[in-house]
Structure formats: C-alpha cells, structure tokens
Amino acid sequence: MKLIAVTTSVVFLLFAILTLPILVDKNMNPVSDHPAFDVSEEALKLHETLFIGDWHADSHLWNRDLSKRYKRGHVDIPRLQEGNVALQMFTTVTKSPRGQNYEKNETSASDNITSLAVIQRWPIKTWSSLAERAIFQANKVHKLATNDVDNFMLIKSQADLNNFIQKRSSNKSFVGGLIGTEGSHALDGDLENVTRLYDEGFRMMSLHHFFDNRLGGSLHGISGQGLTNFGEQVVLEIEKLDIILDVSHSSENVVKDVLKISNRPIVVSHTGFYGHCPSPRNINDNLMEDIARKGGLIAIGYWDAAVCDNTPKSVAEAIHYGIKLVGAGHVALGSDFDGTINPGFDTAELVAITHELLELGIDDNSIRLVMGENMLNFLQENLPKI
Numbered sequence: 001m002k003l004i005a006v007t008t009s010v011v012f013l014l015f016a017i018l019t020l021p022i023l024v025d026k027n028m029n030p031v032s033d034h035p036a037f038d039v040s041e042e043a044l045k046l047h048e049t050l051f052i053g054d055w056h057a058d059s060h061l062w063n064r065d066l067s068k069r070y071k072r073g074h075v076d077i078p079r080l081q082e083g084n085v086a087l088q089m090f091t092t093v094t095k096s097p098r099g100q101n102y103e104k105n106e107t108s109a110s111d112n113i114t115s116l117a118v119i120q121r122w123p124i125k126t127w128s129s130l131a132e133r134a135i136f137q138a139n140k141v142h143k144l145a146t147n148d149v150d151n152f153m154l155i156k157s158q159a160d161l162n163n164f165i166q167k168r169s170s171n172k173s174f175v176g177g178l179i180g181t182e183g184s185h186a187l188d189g190d191l192e193n194v195t196r197l198y199d200e201g202f203r204m205m206s207l208h209h210f211f212d213n214r215l216g217g218s219l220h221g222i223s224g225q226g227l228t229n230f231g232e233q234v235v236l237e238i239e240k241l242d243i244i245l246d247v248s249h250s251s252e253n254v255v256k257d258v259l260k261i262s263n264r265p266i267v268v269s270h271t272g273f274y275g276h277c278p279s280p281r282n283i284n285d286n287l288m289e290d291i292a293r294k295g296g297l298i299a300i301g302y303w304d305a306a307v308c309d310n311t312p313k314s315v316a317e318a319i320h321y322g323i324k325l326v327g328a329g330h331v332a333l334g335s336d337f338d339g340t341i342n343p344g345f346d347t348a349e350l351v352a353i354t355h356e357l358l359e360l361g362i363d364d365n366s367i368r369l370v371m372g373e374n375m376l377n378f379l380q381e382n383l384p385k386i
C-alpha cells in the first residue's frame with residue numbers, strides 16, 4: 001500500500017512539474033476569443049507586399065521551442081511567417097514585482113520572475129542573477145538560429161541585416177530576430193555588464209521596467225526621478241557600443257534626461273500615445289514629439305493599457321493618431337506579445353491591422369513605413385556596421 005502511495009505521489013509531482021509551466025504560459029498569454037477577421041481583398045494584397053517588423057515580444061520568457069507552432073502564446077516562427085513578419089525584436093524580462101500595476105510599484109516587492117525561473121526549471125544561476133536571466137533568454141534566440149537555419153537568423157549588425165535581406169529575397173518567409181533587454185536592472189548594477197550583454201548579442205537595451213532601479217525612476221515606480229549618475233554612465237556606454245536605447249517604462253524625467261545627453265535617435269519599443277489613450281502606461285505627447293524630432297521611433301503596442309482596447313481597430317487608431325502627431329516616418333509596431341498581455345489577435349493575424357489602417361484612409365506608403373520599413377531603415381542606420 002505504501003509503495004502505491006509513494007508511486008502515486010511521484011507521478012502526481014512529475015505531472016505538476018511538467019504541466020505547470022504550460023498552464024502558467026497559457027494563462028498569462030491568452031488571446032481574446034474572436035471570430036475570424038473580415039479582411040478586404042485590397043488589404044490581403046497590400047499585406048503580402050509589406051516588409052513587417054515588430055520592436056517588442058517577450059516570447060523567450062516561456063518554455064517554448066519557437067521553431068514549432070503552438071496553440072498558446074502569441075509568437076512563434078510559423079505564426080510570424082503566417083503574419084508575413086520579417087523582423088522580430090525578442091526582449092528579455094528579468095524582474096517583475098508581485099502585484100505589478102501601472103501606477104506605483106516598490107523596488108523591494110518580491111519578484112515573479114524568480115518563481116517563473118524555478119517552475120520552468122531554468123539553470124540555478126538564473127535564480128539569483130538578473131544578467132544570467134537575460135543571457136539565458138538570449139541563448140534561446142542563438143539556439144533557434146542554429147536549429148532553424150532555413151527559417152530564422154539572428155541579426156547583430158548592418159552586415160547581418162544586409163545578409164538577411166538577401167536571404168529573404170529568395171525565401172519570402174525567412175525571419176530575422178534581434179535581442180533586447182526589458183530594463184537595465186539586467187546589468188546587476190555593474191557597468192561592465194553592458195559590454196557583456198553586447199557580446200551575448202544584445203542590440204537594444206531599455207532602462208526600466210515596472211520599478212525604480214539604479215539608473216533612475218520607472219514610469220510605474222515610486223520616485224519619478226530622472227537619470228542617476230549611474231544611469232547617465234549606462235546611457236553613454238550603450239551609445240558608445242551602438243546599442244539601440246529604448247525608453248519604454250522609464251519615468252518622464254528619465255526620458256527628458258536621456259534626450260538631453262544622447263546623441264543618437266532612441267525608440268519607445270512598446271507604448272501608446274497619451275493623447276489617444278490617456279493611460280498611466282503612456283508618456284505625454286510632447287515627449288513623443290521630442291523623441292521623433294531627434295529621429296526616434298515610437299512603436300505601438302496591441303493591448304488595452306497602451307491603446308485603450310485590444311482590437312486591430314484600436315491599434316490602427318493609435319497609429320493614425322501617431323501619424324498625425326509625429327509623422328508616418330516615426331511610428332512603428334511594438335506588440336508586447338507574450339508579455340503577459342491579452343491581445344485580440346496573435347502575430348499570425350496581423351493582416352487585420354493592415355485592413356484597419358486602410359479603412360482609416362491611410363495611404364499605402366505610410367502603411368509600409370509604419371508596418372516595418374521604419375524599423376528596417378532605423379536598424380540599417382543604427383546597428384553596428386559589422
């Protein structure tokens with residue numbers, strides 16, 4: 001009897017270990033139920049000819065082999081191909097406070113990503129080091145590039161990007177990926193880790209996530225402060241290495257300070273416009289205009305706190321607002337897919353955005369820019385040469 005009880009417990013434990021990560025992923029990254037989108041012939045035709053790029057997806061936070069198609073989550077290579085996406089920035093989440101909200105989060109709040117690392121059976125070194133968590137997720141992108149060479153490559157330089165464009169001209173569904181951080185707490189407070197992350201393939205770094213860190217205030221933190229001395233040093237080091245700077249989640253004071261000291265254009269990798277959607281997730285329009293004036297890009301997310309709904313129509317309306325505010329040359333896509341949001345569609349269904357942009361009367365050329373050509377041009381100018 002005792003043996004049966006022990007065996008049952010072991011089987012139950014194994015079942016829990018294997019299924020818990022899947023259940024958490026499914027729960028945290030749902031897609032709202034919706035009927036198939038009604039898409040015009042014109043939209044289908046135009047969409048096929050677009051070069052599409054997305055500045056932000058946290059897909060490597062989860063235990064999935066992205067070379068395969070999944071029924072859960074929002075992004076994998078087959079679904080990127082179905083959505084005609086050419087470029088995907090993969091961002092790495094390393095710390096997220098319990099009770100996470102858009103108003104105020106304590107830096108000392110206990111951290112959800114530690115529990116996620118444990119239940120997903122990440123290496124023990126990731127349990128205590130945020131840099132190791134970022135590198136572990138980056139390594140998944142490297143592995144994907146090694147194991148799925150026919151469909152995917154990692155882009156780290158202008159030379160890689162040119163190589164990618166050439167490959168895509170003979171293989172229409174070839175996908176390029178880049179690696180970025182979500183918050184520079186991933187440096188573990190060590191300036192030298194900027195170079196370490198660069199060496200691991202990181203080509204975009206954001207400064208903050210949901211809480212204040214050693215670099216300065218988060219948009220959802222307590223202090224609202226600007227860049228600290230350490231923050232300034234990190235910004236300059238990031239620029240020195242030709243890493244793209246992302247000010248998503250940073251306080252407005254940090255964004256102002258970055259604009260003062262940076263010499264390169266910056267991006268907001270996933271956001272909405274405050275004037276379109278007055279939410280605590282969005283910074284004010286004047287700052288967005290300043291970012292655009294310095295040659296920057298503002299990438300629109302697909303969830304309610306960014307665009308006040310999660311439908312293709314609401315994303316298109318935010319884009320339309322952005323085009324009127326800063327011009328079509330400064331608006332891009334930044335889904336936040338797989339970032340524990342609840343979008344109304346996954347990446348396979350992006351044609352629905354093209355349809356809604358056409359419905360709003362936006363011209364083909366502006367649609368081309370926003371859907372991906374702005375991202376391509378920005379990378380062509382701002383990635384390291386080789």
Ligand SMILES: [Zn+2]
Pocket residue numbers: 182248249270336339
């Ligand atoms: Zn984010």
